[in-house]
Amino acid sequence: MTYKNMVDLQTLVEETGAESGLSFNIDGILNESVNLQYDGNVAAMIGMILKMCLEMSEDVNNGNVKQVMI
Numbered sequence: 681m682t683y684k685n686m687v688d689l690q691t692l693v694e695e696t697g698a699e700s701g702l703s704f705n706i707d708g709i710l711n712e713s714v715n716l717q718y719d720g721n722v723a724a725m726i727g728m729i730l731k732m733c734l735e736m737s738e739d740v741n742n743g744n745v746k747q748v749m750i
Contacts, residue, residue, distance in 0.1 A: 689714050706730060 708727020713719035
């Protein structure tokens with residue numbers, strides 16, 4: 681399933697002064713990256729963290745999480 685990016689990643693990186701940025705789906709599949717080496721590996725690792733957060737949210741009956749920014 682493909683999701684439309686909610687924000688322009690390049691603009692977000694520039695406006696926040698971040699050194700890099702990454703956009704990926706719940707399965708850790710890379711959508712886009714800015715100034716990030718090994719972006720596919722990072723997306724996979726953070727994707728796993730996101731899945732754990734979603735499962736934890738379900739476990740504590742806290743509803744469905746739609747987006748998490750790390």
